[in-house]
Amino acid sequence: DSEALFALISSKGIEKAIQMLDGDYAFACACDGKLLLARDPVGVKPLYYNTGAGFAFASEKKALYAIGMNEIYSLKPGYMLTYRAGKINEKRVSGFNAGEQITDENTASKMLYNAIEKAVKKRRYTPSALAFSGGLDSSLIAALCPDAELYSVGMAGSHDIMQTKKAALLLGMKDKLHLHELTINDVEASLPDVIKAIESCDPLKVSIAMPLFFASKDAHNDGIRVMLSGQGADELFAGYKRYESMNHTELQSALWNDFQNIAENNLERDDAVTMANSVELRVPFLDKAVVELALRIAPELKIHNGTRKYILRLAAQEILPQELAMKEKKAAQYSSGIYSALQKLAKKNGFRGERFVARYLGKLEEALL
Incomplete structure (x- = not known):
């Protein structure tokens, strides 16, 4: 290179x-x-x-x-x-070119499926892994990369663990699924490594980073050095619940603002936590062609009749079972059960009151300096 x-x-x-x-x-x-x-x-x-x-x-x-x-x-x-x-x-010196707006959903969904398919193909590597939650984004990548090993991490009995089992079964990839069910002791023991890797004690960042830390660590232990991720789909296609109340103009503005900040908010964290395990993270949804197409797709196709990521769901129906294509999103920090574990650990260590989880993690970070 x-x-x-x-x-x-x-x-x-x-x-x-x-x-x-x-x-x-x-x-x-x-x-x-x-x-x-x-x-x-x-x-x-x-x-x-x-x-x-x-x-x-x-x-x-x-x-x-x-x-x-x-x-x-x-x-x-x-x-x-x-x-x-x-x-x-x-x-x-580099950016994105947004052409004429696309308002026809059939045209948009076909173009989007083709762009994502090519983006995944460009990033496939043998052997490769996928950070798999069983939601729309990771399920679509899994279907387009059927030789990938699927790594899912969460607290025992959490939403993510249950969802990934079902999704892998629907995809016919049950034998590809690697589940890692964490205990609260696992979370506590890994906190110094996660905080050190992402260089932050922010509770939200830590709770999102931890499953990816274990997933990439497990992949590395299995001899895999490349991991795919569904990162970016929420910012491009309106996946967050807060977008629902916005009009089209507000939605366009919010999506662009969130996309411009995705590096600082998400990508730097994810790269740090995977590279800590010598695993390269690749993000098909942030392929240049996919991004430029997403910028052209009209906002009314991103949220339609209250359905978030509507156009991505239509595109996904080309290859996904209906149940997975229409699967509702649950916030990553809660679906894995990690944030709840952090709350329990903070209380166990005597932290109470305002921002008690942040203060607990801050104390751990101080000990690393």
Whole structure:
């Protein structure tokens, strides 16, 4: 990959080369007496830098903290940073082109299915794993990648565990399902590793990261180094419940805002927790062609008669059983049962009152510093 990239830069120039890239990347390039950093337009891959005494960059914040650099910045998705003679310049060099709006649901669903199918095909790897919750997004990827091993993690008896068993059966992939039912002791023992990996003690981030931490760890132990994820579908196709009350204009604005912040809110966390187990996370829904198509699809096709992700559900019916295509979403931090476990652990350790889970996790993070 690196050789092909730098050959492209040599022949086309840095900006043109970046604009020609189709994939997830974060890289640095030294040329003509300057240092260039670049990050993919979604921000799937993280890239941090510091401008204190000198200049340094890394894919993890902790690497910069380790050399005494505390003012750390995240390079914005789609941007290129140039560092030369102590001066920094940032410039947006890649993004997405949204064409004419698509309002016909048959046209939109067929185009969307084809785009997602191609995106999954591009990211398939043998052997590969899938972070599987049994919901619409991961079930669609599973159906399009039937040779993938399905990894599901949750508290024993949780919604996710029950849902994944049923979904794998409906998909005819029961023999591919790897279930990891956690105990509260498992959660407690893994908290330092998860907090250290994601560099955050935020309860929401920790509760979402933990199942992915165990899933990628299990995949690594099985000799798998690539894991697919359904990340991004909610922001592109209106999967969150809070979108339901919005009019079309408000929905368009909210979706775009959430998509622009997906790197900071979700992707940096997910990349960190999987890379902690030496597993590369790949996200088909954030493929450039899928994103550009999603931006063209009219908001009334994303929420239709109260059904969230309506157009994605229509597209999924090409390959999924009706029961899975129309499956309602449950928030990840609650469906796995992890957040409830964190509450119990916080109380067990004497924390009560306002933000008691956050204070408990903050105490654990302090011990890691």
